[in-house]
Amino acid sequence: MTLALQTFSTVKDANMALQAAGTRYLGGGTLVVRAANEGDVSVSSLVRVTEPSLSAIAVSGGETRLGASVTMAAIARHPELAALAPAARAVGGPAIRNMATVGGNLFAPAPYGDFTVAMLALDAIVVTEDGQVPIQTFLAGRDASRAIVTGITFVLPRAESFRFLKVARVKPKGVSVLSIATLLQRAADGTVTSARIALGCMADRPMRARAAERALLGCRLTAEEIAPALAVAGEGTSPITDPIASAWYRNEVLPVHLGRLLLA
Amino acid sequence: MAKVPVQFTLNGSEKAEFVDSGTTLLHALRDKIGDTSPKGGCHQGTCGACSVIIDGELRLSCLTLAETCNGADIRTTSGLAEAGVLHPLQRAFLDAFATQCGFCTPGMIMAAKVLLDHTANPSREEVVEALSGNICRCTGYEPIIQAVLTAARANSQNAA
Amino acid sequence: MELRKSYFADVRQNGLNEIGQPRPRLDSPGHVTGKTAYFADRNFPGMLHLKMVRSPHHHARIRSIDTSEAEKHPGVVKVLTAKDVPHNVYTILILIQIGPEDETVLADGKVRWKGEAVVAVLAETERAAQEAAAKVKVDYEVLPAVFDMEEALKPGAPLVNEYHGQNYYLYDSGECRKVRFGDVEAGFGQADHILEQSYQSSPIEHAPTETTGCVVAPEGNDRFTCYTNTQAMFFTLDNASIILQMPGSKLHFVGGTVGGGFGGKVDVIVEPIAILGAKLTGRPVCFIYSREEEMQISSPRAAEKVVIKDGVMMDGRIVARKVTGYTDAGAYSRHSPYGAQKGAAHYPGPYTIPNVWIDTYCVYTNRTPSSAMRGFGVTIGDFALEVQMDKLARLIGMDPLEFRFVNAYRDGDMKAHRQPTEGAALIECMQEASRAANWPVAEKYMAMSSYTKGA
Numbered sequence: 001m002t003l004a005l006q007t008f009s010t011v012k013d014a015n016m017a018l019q020a021a022g023t024r025y026l027g028g029g030t031l032v033v034r035a036a037n038e039g040d041v042s043v044s045s046l047v048r049v050t051e052p053s054l055s056a057i058a059v060s061g062g063e064t065r066l067g068a069s070v071t072m073a074a075i076a077r078h079p080e081l082a083a084l085a086p087a088a089r090a091v092g093g094p095a096i097r098n099m100a101t102v103g104g105n106l107f108a109p110a111p112y113g114d115f116t117v118a119m120l121a122l123d124a125i126v127v128t129e130d131g132q133v134p135i136q137t138f139l140a141g142r143d144a145s146r147a148i149v150t151g152i153t154f155v156l157p158r159a160e161s162f163r164f165l166k167v168a169r170v171k172p173k174g175v176s177v178l179s180i181a182t183l184l185q186r187a188a189d190g191t192v193t194s195a196r197i198a199l200g201c202m203a204d205r206p207m208r209a210r211a212a213e214r215a216l217l218g219c220r221l222t223a224e225e226i227a228p229a230l231a232v233a234g235e236g237t238s239p240i241t242d243p244i245a246s247a248w249y250r251n252e253v254l255p256v257h258l259g260r261l262l263l264a
Numbered sequence: 265m266a267k268v269p270v271q272f273t274l275n276g277s278e279k280a281e282f283v284d285s286g287t288t289l290l291h292a293l294r295d296k297i298g299d300t301s302p303k304g305g306c307h308q309g310t311c312g313a314c315s316v317i318i319d320g321e322l323r324l325s326c327l328t329l330a331e332t333c334n335g336a337d338i339r340t341t342s343g344l345a346e347a348g349v350l351h352p353l354q355r356a357f358l359d360a361f362a363t364q365c366g367f368c369t370p371g372m373i374m375a376a377k378v379l380l381d382h383t384a385n386p387s388r389e390e391v392v393e394a395l396s397g398n399i400c401r402c403t404g405y406e407p408i409i410q411a412v413l414t415a416a417r418a419n420s421q422n423a424a
Numbered sequence: 425m426e427l428r429k430s431y432f433a434d435v436r437q438n439g440l441n442e443i444g445q446p447r448p449r450l451d452s453p454g455h456v457t458g459k460t461a462y463f464a465d466r467n468f469p470g471m472l473h474l475k476m477v478r479s480p481h482h483h484a485r486i487r488s489i490d491t492s493e494a495e496k497h498p499g500v501v502k503v504l505t506a507k508d509v510p511h512n513v514y515t516i517l518i519l520i521q522i523g524p525e526d527e528t529v530l531a532d533g534k535v536r537w538k539g540e541a542v543v544a545v546l547a548e549t550e551r552a553a554q555e556a557a558a559k560v561k562v563d564y565e566v567l568p569a570v571f572d573m574e575e576a577l578k579p580g581a582p583l584v585n586e587y588h589g590q591n592y593y594l595y596d597s598g599e600c601r602k603v604r605f606g607d608v609e610a611g612f613g614q615a616d617h618i619l620e621q622s623y624q625s626s627p628i629e630h631a632p633t634e635t636t637g638c639v640v641a642p643e644g645n646d647r648f649t650c651y652t653n654t655q656a657m658f659f660t661l662d663n664a665s666i667i668l669q670m671p672g673s674k675l676h677f678v679g680g681t682v683g684g685g686f687g688g689k690v691d692v693i694v695e696p697i698a699i700l701g702a703k704l705t706g707r708p709v710c711f712i713y714s715r716e717e718e719m720q721i722s723s724p725r726a727a728e729k730v731v732i733k734d735g736v737m738m739d740g741r742i743v744a745r746k747v748t749g750y751t752d753a754g755a756y757s758r759h760s761p762y763g764a765q766k767g768a769a770h771y772p773g774p775y776t777i778p779n780v781w782i783d784t785y786c787v788y789t790n791r792t793p794s795s796a797m798r799g800f801g802v803t804i805g806d807f808a809l810e811v812q813m814d815k816l817a818r819l820i821g822m823d824p825l826e827f828r829f830v831n832a833y834r835d836g837d838m839k840a841h842r843q844p845t846e847g848a849a850l851i852e853c854m855q856e857a858s859r860a861a862n863w864p865v866a867e868k869y870m871a872m873s874s875y876t877k878g879a
Contacts, residue, residue: 099328350456365633
């Protein structure tokens with residue numbers, strides 16, 4: 001057995017080929033080629049698609065669609081996607097960002113997948129040929145997913161309502177201790193009227209901090225008022241333990257970093 | 265074992281080879297074409313020693329399949345000197361003692377080359393960011409950063 | 425760069441041509457053009473790839489090994505087990521009469537650490553070797569393991585390595601290396617203060633950018649060329665000669681530029697088995713560690729524990745020092761008996777102390793075998809000693825730098841292992857450090873010299 005690559009011009013044809021045992025989809029290669037290099041012999045066939053729409057970025061009003069093959073570098077340099085640039089730049093070094101894709105990031109196991117944390121905070125919709133799925137539903141079932149993701153859609157946040165933080169021990173490029181994305185709507189007096197908080201590395205895949213979101217409603221962003229939200233930030237988490245940090249450490253520092261992000 | 269044809273331009277020369285499907289560009293360059301300047305340090309996209317420039321963009325050849333590079337313009341450090349004259353980056357690395365064991369050097373130079381191609385006068389922060397995907401375990405980052413800044417100055421003086 | 429010629433002016437030569445002059449590195453032109461040849465830049469037609477089947481257990485008996493499926497796998501040329509290795513039990517320091525031979529090239533009957541090499545698979549491609557390695561079946565009976573040095577030294581601890589018979593290296597001096605100088609108990613009796621502290625460290629991986637490996641090519645005349653990134657060329661050649669039971673004249677070793685070593689490439693691990701593979705197949709063979717193997721399999725710096733007990737006078741003199749050092753060798757000796765011995769010689773530190781007692785133990789546990797790394801046996805000891813010096817200075821309310829001047833060794837002082845001090849320059853280094861760091865000390869210390877006592 002060897003590793004064989006099949007190239008298709010349409011997603012439809014590639015989806016057919018992907019049904020065969022031992023077959024995986026090749027996006028930027030940063031996950032699947034790495035696995036093959038490291039001796040993962042469970043994959044014997046790779047499938048890729050050259051359809052140009054997969055690399056398209058469309059921004060119209062607030063509605064945004066990123067093709068699954070759009071790279072982190074393309075997002076980071078796109079003038080209309082400035083709000084997402086910090087999340088895109090959080091992925092790898094320059095070479096990785098030229099390769100790593102939006103679609104691949106959806107499948108990246110912790111401690112990777114920082115960009116998807118941002119997508120989760122934005123409640124993005126994941127698009128396949130079968131239809132559209134909320135990102136949270138998609139992430140829950142991603143291990144069994146067999147349909148090629150063609151893109152992701154979301155409402156582009158206003159810059160002041162969206163914040164992203166990646167915590168790493170090495171600057172400027174290190175693997176995540178954790179990452180946090182927040183989308184907050186606030187009333188004229190500064191109180192939070194809606195909150196979405198997404199966390200990376202606090203489980204095997206990006207997750208929402210629901211308890212902290214609820215506790216933040218009606219609060220102004222002061223150290224005193226956000227304290228109850230920080231106290232429950234770790235509710236429902238089951239962080240990974242890896243060479244970067246233990247689960248215990250990640251849980252300990254999560255409220256600290258969430259606090260810094262909210263007060264920034 | 266199915267062989268597939270690959271054909272691309274390497275440092276300005278046409279190259280054509282048959283490789284096993286699934287062969288990485290790193291192995292194709294090193295084992296088939298004989299350009300050993302890209303190095304295999306981790307084969308997982310972490311160390312940057314295998315960095316090459318594909319169609320003007322920095323890529324990791326260890327995670328790129330050779331057969332996806334058909335028709336591409338590929339540049340490596342071995343092709344940087346012209347007619348035996350070192351590129352300003354090579355000169356600066358040499359003068360600034362920016363090499364120790366040398367294993368990270370070809371990748372570092374590729375990362376720096378892409379930066380200087382797009383940014384004539386980079387700040388120190390931009391240099392650090394550009395090199396952030398490349399690991400030097402002899403911990404010689406400071407001379408490397410200085411070498412890139414020196415090369416940028418030399419470039420802009422030549423252009424002036 | 426600035427040379428301070430005022431120090432040791434009487435022995436300093438003027439008119440030096442090289443010192444103080446920048447000179448280009450000889451290897452730099454090759455590095456910046458990508459032309460420097462590392463071992464893995466050699467490629468031979470028909471080269472086989474070697475992949476190792478490794479122990480998933482920290483300590484286990486091997487009941488059986490079944491390689492039949494792996495041998496039938498397409499692309500596989502040869503599968504090697506312990507019985508194929510002519511002299512399977514070895515130890516690298518046997519070359520300088522430090523035995524017993526205690527480590528297997530390929531595991532025979534037992535594995536003693538997680539990651540130990542058990543079966544070598546040689547195949548046409550890396551992929552085929554990986555696939556076949558996954559088909560090797562090893563039946564293990566898991567045994568109790570010990571990971572802590574103090575636990576390993578307790579009676580009733582699991583025996584890690586039968587070739588030693590106990591969980592420590594037996595020196596000619598007994599269970600540890602010993603230094604005895606003066607009367608340490610009398611020193612403690614006389615001291616104004618006594619401070620006993622423990623220090624410990626974890627294993628440290630060198631993580632060179634170029635992983636450990638070699639490429640072996642048969643020369644067609646029973647001689648084999650081995651391109652390797654070893655840091656210990658003749659150590660490797662001689663040990664390979666013993667393991668393979670081949671005269672050294674049949675082994676042609678080619679070294680050269682190493683892509684980072686830091687002491688991590690002094691063990692003899694990849695070369696003998698790759699040469700054996702080339703010999704038994706008649707084909708070129710490459711055996712190159714994956715990044716994961718480099719991090720998990722190659723020897724790290726040993727974990728160490730250092731217990732230091734000092735007696736100190738209020739005037740700053742250390743009058744007694746007792747050190748017990750433990751070096752975690754992991755499952756096999758490699759360079760660790762030597763590392764622990766270096767510690768014994770080093771432990772008083774660069775200080776003149778009249779009463780010294782040192783015991784250093786080389787301990788076996790079921791952890792990854794440790795070995796050399798930048799100043800091994802000394803570096804962790806220095807960390808412990810200098811932290812201890814700061815604590816002692818604080819204890820008696822003295823400036824930490826002045827405290828070191830009081831105790832610094834100088835020419836003519838007798839060291840604890842009975843080598844008289846000569847060529848000392850610690851006083852002068854600290855004087856310059858005091859200036860450079862803008863950390864002033866009393867004038868009497870700035871007037872001191874390594875040459876003369878007094879002041």
